[in-house]
Amino acid sequence: MSDSETESDAERYRAPALDKGLDILELLAGVDGGLTQAEIAKRLKRSPNEFYRMLDRLVRRGYVTRLEGDRYSLTLKLFGxxxxxxxxxxxxxxxxxxxxxxxxxxxxxxxxxxxxxxxxxxxxxxxxxxxxxxxxxxxxxxxxxxxxxxxxxxxxxxxxxxxxxxxxxxxxxxxxxxxxxxxxxxxxxxxxxxxxxxxxxxxxxxxxxxxxxxxxxxxxxxxxxxxxxxxxxxxxxxxxxxxxxxxxxxxxxxxxxxxxxxxxxxxxxxxx
CATH class of the missing domain: 3.30.450.40 (GAF domain)
Incomplete structure (x- = not known):
């Protein structure tokens, strides 16, 4: 399989929303004390507005918790x-x-x-x-x-x-x-x-x-x-x-x- 075909398959099966959620989880897993929405966006090199809905869903599903000062931190749900x-x-x-x-x-x-x-x-x-x-x-x-x-x-x-x-x-x-x-x-x-x-x-x-x-x-x-x-x-x-x-x-x-x-x-x- 050629490089162009591999790249084409990668583009065809992209799931941007899923990738965005996984990027957030992987980032928070390596941080103590949590991050603000702006800090998450900066580290992932995206606009802060891109993460509002995703963070809301992760909080509602129990994978992320919102701390004082509008900081987000990983819960123990993934570990569980x-x-x-x-x-x-x-x-x-x-x-x-x-x-x-x-x-x-x-x-x-x-x-x-x-x-x-x-x-x-x-x-x-x-x-x-x-x-x-x-x-x-x-x-x-x-x-x-x-x-x-x-x-x-x-x-x-x-x-x-x-x-x-x-x-x-x-x-x-x-x-x-x-x-x-x-x-x-x-x-x-x-x-x-x-x-x-x-x-x-x-x-x-x-x-x-x-x-x-x-x-x-x-x-x-x-x-x-x-x-x-x-x-x-x-x-x-x-x-x-x-x-x-x-x-x-x-x-x-x-x-x-x-x-x-x-x-x-x-x-x-x-x-x-």
């Missing part, structure tokens, strides 16, 4: 819809008691991450039992390239799937260069069975990540502990023991999740 996805709900239900046990034994927070339609998404998290711990909000989107969870999700997939997952994510983030070294790192993670790396977001934190595997050895999720050294916690497991606890928990969850959940999640995130 995402949680209706049955395989994710089942995986979280299996994981919750195991993640709680892991937090109690390790004295660290932990989270569960899946790859879903172009993004690594936190679907569950467990706070540390003590005063200190690093946690990430459920629903957060994180990078495949510079996080332990992202590395594990990529490492335990065949190379063609890795490339497809990366192609879906490469909209806001560039692939690490040189790319061959990045893929070699993923192979090392797979061979070792887990990832251990200094956090590239928070100083003094180590990302410890292990895969939750389907029956075919492909990662359906990553279980991650953002490890911090606890100074005033006698008996707290060191980093080596914490890795072992993560591996044990991930293995239990792999067994509990079963092939039905695994296959459903894998089908949603990429071809078998």
């Amino acid at each position: 819809l995402a949680q209706l996805h049955a395989p994710v709900r089942r995986l979280v239900s299996y994981a919750t008691p195991l993640m709680r046990e892991l937090a109690e034994k390790s004295l660290q927070a932990n989270q569960l991450v899946v790859f879903d339609r172009g993004a690594a998404v936190v679907i569950a998290q467990q706070e540390a039992p003590g005063y200190w711990g690093i946690s990430i909000r459920v629903g957060s989107h994180i990078s495949l390239f510079d996080t332990g969870s992202g590395h594990v999700l990529l490492a335990f997939r065949p190379q063609p799937e890795r490339e497809m997952m990366i192609a879906e994510q490469v909209r806001d983030v560039d692939i690490p260069k040189p790319v061959n070294e990045f893929f070699a790192r993923l192979d090392q993670v797979r061979e070792r069975g887990y990832e251990m790396m200094s956090s590239l977001q928070t100083a003094g934190v180590y990302n410890l990540s292990a895969p939750v595997l389907g029956a075919d050895g492909r990662a359906i999720a990553a279980l991650t502990v953002p490890y911090i050294t606890l100074v005033n916690a006698p008996g707290a497991p060191d980093i080596t023991r914490t890795i072992q606890l993560i591996l044990e928990t991930a293995e239990k969850l792999s067994h509990l999740a079963g092939s039905d959940v695994a296959q459903a999640l894998l089908s949603a995130s990429g071809p078998p």
